[in-house]
Amino acid sequence: MRIKAAFFYQLHMYRDTIIIYYPIFLVLLFLLLSLTVPSQVASTHKQIEGVFPVSYPNIELNFTGLELIAGILICFAGYRSLKKSFSFLLQNGVSRKSLFLSQIFSSLVVVFILTSFSEILLALCKAFANYYSKPTYQIIWSSYFETAYENRFNQSSIITFHIINFSFNFCLFLFLISISYLVAIIYYRIHRILKIAITSWALLTLILPSINYNAYSSKLLNPWNGISNYITYTYESHPVNLMLTLILLAFVFSMISYWLISTTSLKIKSIPELIQ
Amino acid sequence: MNCIEVKNVTKYFGKLCTLDNVSLQFEENKIYGLLGRNGAGKSTLFNIISNRIFATSGKVLLDGENIINNDDTSGKIFLMNDKNQYSNTMKIKTIFKWMKAFYPDFDEDYANQLSKDFSLDTNKYVKSLSTGYISIFNLILALSVNTPYLLLDEPVLGLDANHRDMFYRILLQKYSEKPCTIIISTHLIDEISSLLENIIIIDQGIIMKIESLEQLLSQYYTISGNASSIDTYLKDKQVLGTETLGGLKTAYVLGPVDQKVPYNLAVSTLDLQKLFIQLTNKEEGLR
Amino acid sequence: MQINTNSEKPIFLQIAEGIEDAILSGAFSEESQIPSITEFSVNYKINPATALKGINILVDNSILYKKRGLGMFVSSGAMDVLRSKRREQYFEHYIMNLVSEAKRLDLTEHEIHSMIERGFKDELYRS
Numbered sequence: 001m002r003i004k005a006a007f008f009y010q011l012h013m014y015r016d017t018i019i020i021y022y023p024i025f026l027v028l029l030f031l032l033l034s035l036t037v038p039s040q041v042a043s044t045h046k047q048i049e050g051v052f053p054v055s056y057p058n059i060e061l062n063f064t065g066l067e068l069i070a071g072i073l074i075c076f077a078g079y080r081s082l083k084k085s086f087s088f089l090l091q092n093g094v095s096r097k098s099l100f101l102s103q104i105f106s107s108l109v110v111v112f113i114l115t116s117f118s119e120i121l122l123a124l125c126k127a128f129a130n131y132y133s134k135p136t137y138q139i140i141w142s143s144y145f146e147t148a149y150e151n152r153f154n155q156s157s158i159i160t161f162h163i164i165n166f167s168f169n170f171c172l173f174l175f176l177i178s179i180s181y182l183v184a185i186i187y188y189r190i191h192r193i194l195k196i197a198i199t200s201w202a203l204l205t206l207i208l209p210s211i212n213y214n215a216y217s218s219k220l221l222n223p224w225n226g227i228s229n230y231i232t233y234t235y236e237s238h239p240v241n242l243m244l245t246l247i248l249l250a251f252v253f254s255m256i257s258y259w260l261i262s263t264t265s266l267k268i269k270s271i272p273e274l275i276q
Numbered sequence: 277m278n279c280i281e282v283k284n285v286t287k288y289f290g291k292l293c294t295l296d297n298v299s300l301q302f303e304e305n306k307i308y309g310l311l312g313r314n315g316a317g318k319s320t321l322f323n324i325i326s327n328r329i330f331a332t333s334g335k336v337l338l339d340g341e342n343i344i345n346n347d348d349t350s351g352k353i354f355l356m357n358d359k360n361q362y363s364n365t366m367k368i369k370t371i372f373k374w375m376k377a378f379y380p381d382f383d384e385d386y387a388n389q390l391s392k393d394f395s396l397d398t399n400k401y402v403k404s405l406s407t408g409y410i411s412i413f414n415l416i417l418a419l420s421v422n423t424p425y426l427l428l429d430e431p432v433l434g435l436d437a438n439h440r441d442m443f444y445r446i447l448l449q450k451y452s453e454k455p456c457t458i459i460i461s462t463h464l465i466d467e468i469s470s471l472l473e474n475i476i477i478i479d480q481g482i483i484m485k486i487e488s489l490e491q492l493l494s495q496y497y498t499i500s501g502n503a504s505s506i507d508t509y510l511k512d513k514q515v516l517g518t519e520t521l522g523g524l525k526t527a528y529v530l531g532p533v534d535q536k537v538p539y540n541l542a543v544s545t546l547d548l549q550k551l552f553i554q555l556t557n558k559e560e561g562l563r
Numbered sequence: 564m565q566i567n568t569n570s571e572k573p574i575f576l577q578i579a580e581g582i583e584d585a586i587l588s589g590a591f592s593e594e595s596q597i598p599s600i601t602e603f604s605v606n607y608k609i610n611p612a613t614a615l616k617g618i619n620i621l622v623d624n625s626i627l628y629k630k631r632g633l634g635m636f637v638s639s640g641a642m643d644v645l646r647s648k649r650r651e652q653y654f655e656h657y658i659m660n661l662v663s664e665a666k667r668l669d670l671t672e673h674e675i676h677s678m679i680e681r682g683f684k685d686e687l688y689r690s
Binding site: 001002003004005006008009013016084087088090091092093094095096097098262263265266268 | 319323327328329330344345346347350351352353354355359361362363365374375377378379380423
């Protein structure tokens with residue numbers, strides 16, 4: 001009974017987060033797009049007028065992997081779901097085990113829904129791209145999966161493609177939600193100073209380099225080297241490998257999350273150590 | 277065997293020991309008072325019993341079952357304090373609806389009635405409430421939730437006199453009609469002493485007293501008169517503390533009320549608050 | 564009926580005596596129902612067990628009796644029982660206190676007699 005109530009509550013909290021932030025992210029995405037289009041066009045042709053030029057020869061616009069904005073949203077929602085539910089559920093007599101199980105179930109549902117949204121969005125954008133493409137003016141809209149494994153699945157029917165793409169994104173988003181929840185728990189438990197230290201390190205070594213890839217090449221400071229090597233390797237292998245790896249990692253992170261949350265105390269403002 | 281058993285619970289926060297080998301039993305359908313000074317360990321004990329934090333050693337059993345990772349036992353306890361554990365984006369009436377999902381015996385009509393009585397607008401968001409009203413909101417939940425065990429941590433903190441009076445009456449009404457185990461921790465001992473059946477006094481993490489109120493008060497008395505007579509009288513007695521005002525001295529004595537008292541000395545009983553102060557005043561040395 | 568939580572007398576005794584006073588003054592008439600435990604508890608802000616204890620004293624002394632499903636009622640003849648009980652206690656409670664206070668104030672027996680006479684005369688004027 002309590003798991004059911006906790007499940008619906010966490011779903012409700014996810015819904016609140018997504019309803020607010022998904023549109024924001026989509027708007028940001030749209031703004032981002034309208035900025036990149038002129039630069040893409042500019043890189044292929046020197047003169048441009050307006051956002052979507054219609055009569056210049058041989059323009060090719062590429063939009064890839066943009067449905068992953070849902071992935072960023074998932075990280076965000078996964079991270080926040082701890083804060084939103086932990087104290088409420090403990091207050092209302094839900095054991096940590098039930099809390100964790102309801103978290104798993106609600107996350108699965110949310111990942112499924114967001115992956116579906118992304119897939120629908122992708123299909124719409126592809127249709128849009130096809131509609132507006134002309135012989136001299138190509139708009140190509142591809143998903144992250146297509147770009148990564150482009151040699152493999154060009155021949156499949158649309159439905160098969162979407163099913164495979166959906167599965168791939170599902171595994172990816174599952175991985176993302178499990179890692180962001182784990183990070184949320186770790187952050188909840190550690191001391192504030194440590195939190196600042198880790199966030200600063202992460203900013204310097206993970207986030208900045210991923211934006212400006214060329215700026216950091218040292219292997220020590222740039223974990224992306226190792227990650228990109230791995231990703232390149234996986235792109236040459238069957239996508240199922242990566243999908244299974246992602247699922248396995250999601251499972252491992254979930255287990256670690258369960259272990260951590262079973263031993264996490266609720267943070268209470270008047271704990272003596274804070275007074276001292 | 278319906279009770280909460282606290283067995284040898286010790287709690288360290290780093291090097292600080294807030295609970296030292298505490299063993300207690302809370303039986304069903306009684307009102308307990310958990311009395312202690314600031315930092316004595318009352319809230320820590322409550323947080324451990326309600327599974328918010330973990331004991332460093334020892335265990336807590338509810339109706340014979342360990343409370344760790346146990347939905348059944350967790351659903352039988354409700355802790356009320358002055359903290360806001362609720363999402364900032366929820367209205368109070370929404371939270372009432374959610375309570376029903378988690379506590380099947382939650383009485384929503386009663387909660388709405390109490391909200392009216394306390395002038396709490398259920399359309400408000402929890403984050404917009406003042407501290408006093410957060411307490412009131414938590415109180416309304418505690419009174420409506422109908423669990424067998426209710427833990428009230430400083431329930432009247434921040435409540436004005438009228439609300440305090442209302443709360444005591446409403447609590448007694450509810451307890452009379454639907455008995456449960458209520459454990460109240462408070463500093464306002466005077467106001468609450470007449471509600472209590474059993475007393476637990478905790479000082480610096482150690483349990484000093486576990487007794488019924490009647491039993492506890494019958495063990496002490498005060499005696500006052502002129503200082504020298506008092507001093508003579510006290511020679512073979514166990515004294516808790518004394519107060520002097522000019523030549524008039526008052527002493528708090530351990531022992532059954534002495535019937536054979538010299539005619540110039542006045543005997544009376546101690547009230548709970550005075551007794552508590554004398555018992556826990558050790559460090560300040562007012563002897 | 565007033566309950567003084569700081570008084571010498573335990574609360575349950577105060578409840579018992581308060582009910583006795585109410586019976587003697589006619590506020591609770593014989594064979595009528597007295598307020599419930601809940602009402603006593605809420606009204607005076609005391610634990611129901613305390614109220615019950617006070618009431619049980621009167622039940623044991625046959626001043627009150629319980630009608631199942633309805634509540635507590637005043638027994639018939641309770642007034643007489645209470646009056647004779649109070650008469651017996653009158654000497655201990657009032658007379659002995661009067662005498663020891665008189666000793667403290669150095670009043671003679673004759674002075675006490677005059678005061679008692681004066682007291683009855685005054686009472687006549689006031690009522």
